[in-house]
Amino acid sequence: xxxxxxxxxxxxxxxxxxxxxxxxxxxxxxxxxxxxxxxxxxxxxxxxxxxxxxxxxxxxxxxxxxxxxxxxxxxxxxxxxxxxxxxxxxxxxxxxxxxxxxxxxxxxxxxxxxxxxxxxxxxxxxxxxxxxxxxxxxxxxxxxxxxxxxxxxxxxxxxxxxxxxxxxxxxxxxxxxxxxxxxxxxxxxxxxxxxxxxxxxxxxxxxxxxxxxxxxxxxxxxxxxxxxxxxxxxxxxxxxxxxxxxxxxxxxxxxxxxxxxxxxxxxxxxxxxxxxxxxxxxxxxxxxxxxxxxxxxxxxxxxxxxxxxxxxxxxxxxxxxxxxxxxxxxxxxxxxxxxxxxxxxxxxxxxxxxxxxxxxxxxxxxxxxxxxxxxxxxxxxxxxxxxxxxxxxxxxxxxxxxxxxxxxxxxxxxxxxxxxxxxxxxxxxxxxxxxxxxxxxxxxxxxxxxxxxxxxxxxxxxxxxxxxxxxxxxxxxxxxxxxxxxxxxxxxxxxxxxxxxxxxxxxxxxxxxxxxxxxxxxxxxxxxxxxxxxxxxxxxxxxxxxxxxxxxxxxxxxxxxxxxxxxxxxxxxxxxxxxxxxxxxxxxxxxxxxxxxxxxxxxxxxxxxxxxxxxxxxxxxxxxxxxxx
Amino acid sequence: xxxxxxxxxxxxxxxxxxxxxxxxxxxxxxxxxxxxxxxxxxxxxxxxxxxxxxxxxxxxxxxxxxxxxxxxxxxxxxxxxxxxxxxxxxxxxxxxxxxxxxxxxxxxxxxxxxxxxxxxxxxxxxxxxxxxxxxxxxxxxxxxxxxxxxxxxxxxxxxxxxxxxxxxxxxxxxxxxxxxxxxxxxxxxxxxxxxxxxxxxxxxxxxxxxxxxxxxxxxxxxxxxxxxxxxxxxxxxxxxxxxxxxxxxxxxxxxxxxxxxxxxxxxxxxxxxxxxxxxxxxxxxxxxxxxxxxxxxxxxxxxxx
Numbered sequence: 001x002x003x004x005x006x007x008x009x010x011x012x013x014x015x016x017x018x019x020x021x022x023x024x025x026x027x028x029x030x031x032x033x034x035x036x037x038x039x040x041x042x043x044x045x046x047x048x049x050x051x052x053x054x055x056x057x058x059x060x061x062x063x064x065x066x067x068x069x070x071x072x073x074x075x076x077x078x079x080x081x082x083x084x085x086x087x088x089x090x091x092x093x094x095x096x097x098x099x100x101x102x103x104x105x106x107x108x109x110x111x112x113x114x115x116x117x118x119x120x121x122x123x124x125x126x127x128x129x130x131x132x133x134x135x136x137x138x139x140x141x142x143x144x145x146x147x148x149x150x151x152x153x154x155x156x157x158x159x160x161x162x163x164x165x166x167x168x169x170x171x172x173x174x175x176x177x178x179x180x181x182x183x184x185x186x187x188x189x190x191x192x193x194x195x196x197x198x199x200x201x202x203x204x205x206x207x208x209x210x211x212x213x214x215x216x217x218x219x220x221x222x223x224x225x226x227x228x229x230x231x232x233x234x235x236x237x238x239x240x241x242x243x244x245x246x247x248x249x250x251x252x253x254x255x256x257x258x259x260x261x262x263x264x265x266x267x268x269x270x271x272x273x274x275x276x277x278x279x280x281x282x283x284x285x286x287x288x289x290x291x292x293x294x295x296x297x298x299x300x301x302x303x304x305x306x307x308x309x310x311x312x313x314x315x316x317x318x319x320x321x322x323x324x325x326x327x328x329x330x331x332x333x334x335x336x337x338x339x340x341x342x343x344x345x346x347x348x349x350x351x352x353x354x355x356x357x358x359x360x361x362x363x364x365x366x367x368x369x370x371x372x373x374x375x376x377x378x379x380x381x382x383x384x385x386x387x388x389x390x391x392x393x394x395x396x397x398x399x400x401x402x403x404x405x406x407x408x409x410x411x412x413x414x415x416x417x418x419x420x421x422x423x424x425x426x427x428x429x430x431x432x433x434x435x436x437x438x439x440x441x442x443x444x445x446x447x448x449x450x451x452x453x454x455x456x457x458x459x460x461x462x463x464x465x466x467x468x469x470x471x472x473x474x475x476x477x478x479x480x481x482x483x484x485x486x487x488x489x490x491x492x493x494x495x496x497x498x499x500x501x502x503x504x505x506x507x508x509x510x511x512x513x514x515x516x517x518x519x520x521x522x523x524x525x526x527x528x529x530x531x532x533x534x535x536x537x538x539x540x541x542x543x544x545x546x547x548x549x550x551x552x553x554x555x556x557x558x559x560x561x562x563x564x565x566x567x568x569x570x571x572x573x574x575x576x577x578x579x580x581x582x583x584x585x586x587x588x589x590x591x592x593x594x595x596x597x598x599x600x601x602x603x604x605x606x607x608x609x610x611x612x613x614x615x616x617x618x619x620x621x622x623x624x625x626x627x628x629x
Numbered sequence: 630x631x632x633x634x635x636x637x638x639x640x641x642x643x644x645x646x647x648x649x650x651x652x653x654x655x656x657x658x659x660x661x662x663x664x665x666x667x668x669x670x671x672x673x674x675x676x677x678x679x680x681x682x683x684x685x686x687x688x689x690x691x692x693x694x695x696x697x698x699x700x701x702x703x704x705x706x707x708x709x710x711x712x713x714x715x716x717x718x719x720x721x722x723x724x725x726x727x728x729x730x731x732x733x734x735x736x737x738x739x740x741x742x743x744x745x746x747x748x749x750x751x752x753x754x755x756x757x758x759x760x761x762x763x764x765x766x767x768x769x770x771x772x773x774x775x776x777x778x779x780x781x782x783x784x785x786x787x788x789x790x791x792x793x794x795x796x797x798x799x800x801x802x803x804x805x806x807x808x809x810x811x812x813x814x815x816x817x818x819x820x821x822x823x824x825x826x827x828x829x830x831x832x833x834x835x836x837x838x839x840x841x842x843x844x845x846x847x848x849x850x851x852x853x854x855x856x857x858x859x860x861x862x863x864x865x866x867x868x869x870x871x872x873x874x875x876x877x878x879x880x881x882x883x884x885x886x887x888x889x890x891x892x893x894x895x896x897x898x899x900x901x902x903x904x905x906x907x908x909x910x911x912x913x914x915x916x917x918x919x920x921x922x923x924x925x926x927x928x929x930x931x932x933x934x
Contacts, residue, residue, distance in 0.1 A: 017735035021801070023728040030796060045711040052668065128677035130670045146673035288712040309713065309721045311795055311884035337793065338888065339879045345780060345792035346882070503661030503897050510665070520667065540669035 033314065033333035034618055035600070037354040038343040042310045042336040046291045048275045049122045049129040054522070054609070057272045059334055062315055062613050064275035064300040067096050067115065067254070068266060072615045073604040075526055077266040081110050081276070081299065082254070091261035091562050096269075098252040103320040104278055105296075105303040112248035114299075118276040119246050126236070131273040134524070137262045137559075139245030144238055154240035155179045155210060157219055160233055169286030176240050177212035185220075208237045260560045263567060264527040271525060275300075301327045301614035310336045328602075328617035344595075350627065353600050353618075356609070358593040360475065363419045366593075374595050376420045377605040380429055380523035381590040382531070383421075385468070385483075389546045389583050391515050393463065398455040400582040403466075403516075405441045405448035406490040407483055413588050416478045420593075424586035427535075428528040428575055431589075431607055435528045435568050438576035440586065445490040452491055460492025467496045470518035471505040479587070480518065509543045517543070520590070526607060528571045529558075535578055546583030599623040630925075634918070641914045648910045649699055649903070653692055656899050663708040663897040682708065695903065704904040709896045715904035718889060723908070725795065726873035726885035732801065733809035734863075734870050741813040742859065745820025746852065749828065760817065767814025772876045776807040780880070793882035804881040808874055812866055816859055823855035830854070857927055864920035868913040872905070 043056045048064060051057075069080040082096035102110040122129050123145045136142040149155060159173045184206060208219045219234045220226055226233040245257030258265065268274065277290075278297035285295045293304040301321045305314040313334040317327055335352065337343045340359045346352045358366065358374070366374050387394045387403075394400060409423035422429075426437035441447070449459070457463040468483065470476040477499060484495040500508060508514050523530045534541035536552050554574035561567040578584070592609050599622040602615040664670060664678050679685045682705075683694060698704055704715035744764065748757045767775075783790045783803060794800050827833060828851055836846045873887025886905065893902035924931040 014735075016731050020728040020731035020735070021798070023724060042710060044709055047712070050711050052666065125673070125677045126681075128674050128681060130664075130666075130668075130674060130678075132674055133671055146671070288706065291712045307712075308884055309710065309718055310888060311882075335882065336884070337882045339882070342793045342880055342882050345784060346794070349784060349788070349792045351792060351794065502895060503665060504659070505661075506665045506667065507660040507662075510669075540671060 030314075030333075032351075033331040034329045035331075035354075035613065035616060036333040036335065036352045038337045038346070038352055038356060039313070039334040040336075040343075040356060041338055043313070045288065046296065046304065047287060048118075048273050048277065049127050049131075050287075051273070052130050055336075057610070059313055059315075060272040060275055061610070062300060062302045062332065062334075063296075063298040063304055063318075064272070064277075065102075065321075066269050066272070066275045067098075068269040069612060070267070070270040070608075070610060072602065072610075072612050073606060075267070075606050075608060075610070077270055080270065081115075082269075085266065087266075091263070092258045094256045094258070094265060096254040096256070098254065099322060100252065101322040102299065103322065104299050105318045105320055106278075107320050109251075110276065110299050111251040112254040113251070114276050114279060115254050116246050116248045117279045119274070120241055120244075121277065121282070122274065123244075125238070129273065131524075134268060134271065134273065137258050137260065137265070139257045139259050140239055140243050141245070144241060144244050147236075147238060149179055149182065149208075149237065149239060151179050151181060153179050154243050155208070156236075156238055156240045156242075157208075157210060157212075157234045158236040158238075160223075160225065160235060167280070167283035169290075170283040172235050175212055176242065177210040177217070179208060179237075180211050180216065181209040183207040183209065207231055210237075261562045262559075263564050264525055264529070267525050267527070302329075302332060305331070312336065323614065327614050329613065332613060347595055347597075350597075353597045354603070354611075355595050356592065358595055360417070360419065363593055367420075371595075373598050374593070375605055376591045376593040378420075378422055378429070378431060378589050378591045378607075379609045380432065380526065380530075380607050381521060382424055382427065382429055383479075383518075383520050383587045383590060384424070384427065385585040385587060386509070386514075386517045386519050386544050387546075387583050387585070388512055388514050388517070389544055390512065393455070393457070394515060396455050397581055398451045399457075400585075401441055401580075402448040402452040402455065402491065403487065403493075404582055404585045405444045405451070407486055407585065407587070408443050409587055410443070411486070412479055412482055416482055417475065417588065420591050421588040422591070424589050425579075426575060427578060427584060427586050428531045428571075429523075429589045432523075432528050432531075433526055433607075434564065436572060437528075438572050438579050440579035440582060448491060457493075460494075463491075463493050465494045465496050467498055467515045468518070469498045469500065469505065469508060469514040469516065471502045472499045476518050512543070512545060519543075519584075522590075523608065528568070528575070529555075532571060532574055532578070535583065544583035546581065548577060548581060551577045551581075597623075597626075599626060630922075634922075637918050637921075641911070641918075644914060645907060645910050646696075649696065649907060650692075652903060652906045653695065656897070656902060657688060659897070661897060663899065665897075682706075695900075699903065699907060704900045704907075707893075707898055707901040709892070709898040709901070715900050718901060719886070719904055719908060722873070722884060722886040722889055723871075725883065726878075726887060727871045729801065729805060729808065729883065729885060730867070730870035730873070733805045734812065734867055736805060737809035737812035737816055738859075738863070740809075741816025742820050742852075742856070744813075744817040746824055746847065746855070748817065748821045749824035749855075750847065752825065757821075761821065764814040764817040767810050768818070770811075772807060772811065772874065773880060775810050776803075776877060776880045779803050779807055793880070795881075795883050800881075804877050804883055807880075808870065808877045812870065815862070819858045819862055820855055823858045824851060827851045827854040853927055857924070860923050860927055861920055864916040865913055868909065868916040871912060872909050 039055045039058055041055050043059055044051050044053065046059055046063065048060050065080045067080055067082040068077045071078050081098055081102045083099040085094055085096045087094055098112055104110060119135065121127055123132050123135055123141050125145060125147050132145045136145065154176060156174050156176050158171055161173055162170055163173045205221065210217055210219060218231045219237060220231045221237065222233040224233065247255045249255060276299060281290050281295060281297040289295060293306050296304050301318055301323065302315040303318045305316045307313050315332040317330050321327065340357050343355045344359060347355045387400050389395055413421040413423055425439040425442065428435060428437045430437045468480045470480050480497050484497060487493045487495050509517050521531060532555060533539055535546065536542060536555055537547040551574050554570050558567045558570035561570060596603050599619040601617045601619055603611055664675055683691060706714050707718055710718060744760045748760045751757050780792065784792045790799050790803050833846060833851055836850045873885035875887040875891050878885045878887040889901060890905050893905060
């Protein structure tokens with residue numbers, strides 16, 4: 001027995017080795033795609049309603065198309081599925097005219113109903129789209145999304161059973177009625193109908209009394225048929241979607257009515273979460289099965305070919321896309337390469353055509369080489385420090401301003417980030433179109449010391465130890481260390497540093513367990529609002545606990561304002577309040593160091609770092625020429 | 630022996646359960662949840678998200694729900710790779726990590742055992758000192774340094790291998806080497822120590838006295854005893870290498886399980902983290918069981934009961 005074991009061992013080892021090689025080769029060598037780019041990470045989903053990140057956006061933008069698109073150079077709205085659109089005089093109604101030849105990747109036409117279905121799904125509480133609030137300016141959309149109900153309002157009830165002949169993942173049968181009364185059960189304390197249902201699916205909670213076509217019926221939310229005779233079980237009770245301002249009067253017209261003018265609404269229609277999904281596909285397979293490459297039906301210039309987790313997403317040209325004649329690429333690979341160094345290695349050896357990020361450590365060297373394929377353009381994103389204005393002495397505006405004036409932002413970008421970042425004096429980057437930013441105090445240590453003395457801490461005497469919180473990252477740490485030194489030298493303040501892993505850091509921020517905290521913000525769309533509304537009292541992103549009536553009022557009024565110039569002025573005034581009250585210290589505006597091979601044409605740098613691939617082509621001759629040398 | 634194996638399997642179930650419970654509690658004890666992001670989600674939407682993944686239930690309900698799932702090897706959908714279930718993620722990643730790991734391990738065993746044996750037989754010679762110095766450096770140098778040096782040498786200076794990727798033989802060689810190198814070094818040292826120990830034993834002297842050739846003595850008699858410590862090291866090492874290495878996978882952009890491990894923990898992807906922890910426990914336990922069984926083959930003095 002022992003001798004068999006011994007003689008067997010080498011064979012087993014050899015067998016395992018051969019099996020391993022065969023196994024790993026079974027994946028096969030792929031032919032290189034026409035255009036290969038590094039997409040930084042594996043994406044969460046290709047379902048537009050499920051995602052929020054930039055890597056996801058790059059894929060969804062490629063395989064889907066919204067009502068409008070963005071010009072690759074200027075980001076101005078350009079026709080997408082809608083060939084044109086009208087805005088009513090009060091700027092509250094947008095009418096989109098869909099083109100006749102827009103088609104899904106299975107050849108079926110894209111209709112206005114597809115959009116109305118997709119927007120409904122996007123807003124539905126069951127989907128819980130994180131970006132749903134983008135559409136909350138549409139009449140009734142916020143109520144629908146947040147399950148807010150009012151007595152006397154039309155409601156729709158989704159029952160447990162499906163209509164006959166419905167697809168397996170279709171929603172239940174829906175009936176409409178008027179809400180008569182909401183009865184709290186089991187000693188519910190929150191009275192009145194005007195509150196949000198936390199959504200407990202265990203069947204107890206509220207009974208909704210609804211007038212359905214003249215008869216009064218009672219409903220309770222739950223997943224199983226109700227035991228009560230007089231109360232029916234239902235999945236959802238929501239504001240009737242018929243009363244939400246999204247209508248499709250015919251196949252090629254979509255009408256959207258807003259609560260108040262939203263001057264960037266057309267730009268929003270080119271934002272990827274608002275791209276459509278195919279109803280038949282979604283209802284046949286359900287989520288997430290419908291997103292599988294073998295099932296998915298999409299309407300963009302390209303379609304999914306296959307996905308390999310943490311390896312690549314292969315896309316190929318959609319033969320049914322209306323603009324197919326102008327799409328030059330046949331195949332695209334998006335690689336989920338996480339290491340920026342590896343991405344650069346692959347770029348340098350010609351395996352990829354575009355890397356969205358270049359390692360910081362070699363930025364200076366690359367810039368010194370003056371390579372034409374390298375660019376470091378600013379985009380709409382900033383890096384800032386939040387104050388917790390409830391923690392003394394930071395509750396004193398003079399202290400906050402003094403700290404801001406004592407921080408040498410130029411030194412931060414010169415010695416730490418080194419990528420050409422722009423020192424910031426405003427929370428809205430100055431490059432936002434049509435807007436002039438309101439600036440905070442400039443770097444002035446002398447004035448900072450005077451202000452700190454005025455606040456009762458001459459030369460920093462008696463000032464408690466300040467603490468800077470940041471999430472664990474080399475750059476954040478170096479920035480914090482530099483600010484620590486600057487504050488000590490200029491103001492005589494002792495600063496401690498605390499770094500926490502990302503999730504923990506977010507939690508500390510949310511619960512107010514910080515004094516000063518590093519934060520960053522990337523714009524969703526090209527408008528000051530995306531930076532300013534997060535400091536409103538009611539905004540969940542306002543971790544500073546700062547609250548200012550004037551600021552809230554200005555932003556609310558700006559939201560209602562119809563005149564673009566006047567609106568921008570209001571936003572400017574609001575920012576001026578923010579920058580004099582200083583719950584936040586803007587530090588610098590990000591740049592995005594990227595590299596794109598010289599033979600890639602139709603690829604532009606822009607303020608949102610968005611690159612629609614339908615405009616991209618490869619200069620094959622130049623590519624051959626470059627490869628030859 | 631059957632009783633032994635059955636007993637160990639029973640212990641395995643208990644161990645996995647204990648690991649599951651501790652991991653579950655640890656995951657929930659860490660501040661921050663899976664749906665936290667720098668961009669706060671409106672509370673109504675967050676409530677719906679948490680409901681979808683049953684995170685609104687009391688902790689004990691979640692525990693039993695997950696435990697029931699884990700018992701069927703169904704860990705549910707991943708939070709962060711939402712288009713996939715944990716099962717699908719593991720089914721795609723494990724073969725890649727495992728094949729690369731096995732390759733690296735085979736290479737490590739062949740190289741390590743050879744170097745260790747040669748070193749022991751030529752004790753105190755220049756060859757011994759050289760091999761053992763290399764082994765010491767191999768153990769001391771972290772993976773990413775070896776990998777970086779390899780990339781500079783074999784991708785840029787002498788461009789014979791692609792920088793990164795997966796799918797062809799040329800993609801395999803550098804990562805397998807970098808992954809296996811520290812293991813090879815460790816195995817070399819273990820083999821040398823084991824060999825030196827065995828060579829002084831009575832039964833080797835007996836074998837020599839019988840008039841066996843030097844080669845037969847080493848290969849047939851000494852090596853078997855010398856490999857005992859290597860075998861016990863191989864069990865956990867194989868489990869380790871098969872579940873992937875974060876560093877090597879990141880550097881060579883290999884879609885294995887290693888990066889999932891770390892990412893799932895950092896991003897609070899509870900189901901994926903749990904699936905991987907359970908997978909690792911089962912693998913580690915099975916490997917150790919295999920090692921114990923293999924002892925009976927290597928060493929006639931060992932009996933399993």
